[in-house]
Amino acid sequence: MALLSEVPSVVMVHRKRRNVELVMILFAQAVGLGAYALIHLNQSARLPDELPVVAGLWFGLGLVAHLVVRLRLPYADPLLLPCVLLLNGLGLAMIHRIDLINEPPTSGATQQLMWTALGVALLVLTALVLRDHRPLIRFTYTLGLAGIALLLLPLLPVIGTSQFGARIWITVAGFSFQPAEVAKVVLAIAFSSYLVEKRDVLALAGWRVLGLDLPRARDLGPILLVWLASLLVLVYQRDLGTSLLFFGLFVMMLYVSTERPGWAVLGTAMFALGAGAAVLLADRVGQLAHVSVRIDSWLHPFDDIDQNGQIIAAQFGLAWGGLLGTGLGLGRPGLTPLARSDFIAAAVGEELGMAGLMAVITVYGIVVARGLRTALAAKDQFGTLLATGLSFVLALQVFIIIGGVTRLLPLTGLTTPFMSQGGSSMIANWVIVALLLVISHQTRKPAATRLEPSPDAEETQVIGRDRAGAGGRR
């Protein structure tokens, strides 16, 4: 009897919390719609004529997302969707506000709403097709290669195009697309399944230098490959942001799966070395001039007003916004070039002030925290790593771009997830949220069985009872 593993008689299960989610979704969407109404109130003292149509479409999207989650992923985290819809709504309102500056007003927000609808459609598709994240573990190398290919796709001669100095776009049949945004989801899946498979050898073999566990030389292959790919992106696509995002993702996931700081230290050193060399060589190699300009405009923006007009305008906007902002629709975010995409954080900071920008960053923080919470609670290692990777990539992207806009870091052209104008980024981030919802559903739903299957292999073992030689009978 004592051998029998005792099953606890009382267990904790998560509540489904779908009603809480619905209330929070309605709240979040009301905030977005409120921003839209407020912009028109402030600018023309009356509500927009299209308000009922916009409200219908907007709340419809939220309800569809909610219903699918309620039916297919009933135990999913209740805060992910509301937070994402809040950010998305604020982004749409800000893009619409910048649309209104042009005469006649442009239709960027309408396009963005369509992309949001496509994002929600992908969420629905993910929830319908992929209720469980575990099957994804099978496609390690396929997805890994696909991810690297996507990352390097803009370097191809015909379809790759260069905009604003960075070659990160492909144009096919008139549509331009940023494949790196999709690559970040694909590579997060590939990295996590790869690391589940290889974590033991990466964690245990190695030698110790100065109190730091370093990996064996022969295990360095994958990290070298990712390092090379990210350097290629840096040099030939001239995009420090994307390069940093992917290498950071890989190093962080290595660290999480192996629990060895050695990997993190090594990775940071490798990136610093690569990027440092790139910057030092920048003057001699024309390819890299872009990067050194970025560093210059980070450290001394006010030295060259012509070159750094964008970052200077953003700083003035933020300063004018102050603590409470100028009020929605009452600032002049249009003075900053690209205010609707890369610099949307500056537009938010100008019109909603520090209080508003802090709120936005906090909401990002909540999304990331819920993702990491899911990772901690996940029952399988793949789920843990995937949830960590997806939340981290979101966090790193927000940090890099908002850090760049507020001049904490050198500016690199990344999108602000869910807010910036841009279809590729929007749908990729909605897929990230869909995957996090799937993992959190699997994590939070009560276990169907009371007994875990025994973890040891399927092969037959003989447990000797009273004969010493019984163990030999295999």
Next chain:
Amino acid sequence: MSELVVTLLKVLFLALLWVFILSAASVIRTDLFGRTVQASELPQQLEQPHRPRGRRRAKQTPRAVEVTNGNKQGLRADLFSGPVLIGRSSDCAILLDDDYVSTRHARIDADSSGGYYVEDLGSTNGTYVNGQRITAPTTITLVDSVRIGRTVLKLVS
């Protein structure tokens, strides 16, 4: 609109944003403590066994478990007197003398819909239904065979 209304609306909107964050925080707080339930109340999702196609589900209700193959062939245990425990322990209704069988290996019990299921009790070598190792309680009918160690059991009517 007057300056005052504009300022009021501005502050109201910012307050709304922060109220959202505070309510999110309170959702997180209440989410920390789930509901505690008796383990026996948990939904027992019964897995359907891999059954060769074409065989119909037998109509009669099972009455007993019988060892159909193995050194205890012919041994039966009545299903109506509660769960049937299978293992090497002396309190098992079906006592198997086999090195591949754990002390308390598996259990066959009635489910809520009148059928029967077999559940592995964390055995070393596993329980197989129609040749597939089970990882969760699995419904069985008269056509399914359950293998435990070198013994095959079936439900009989």
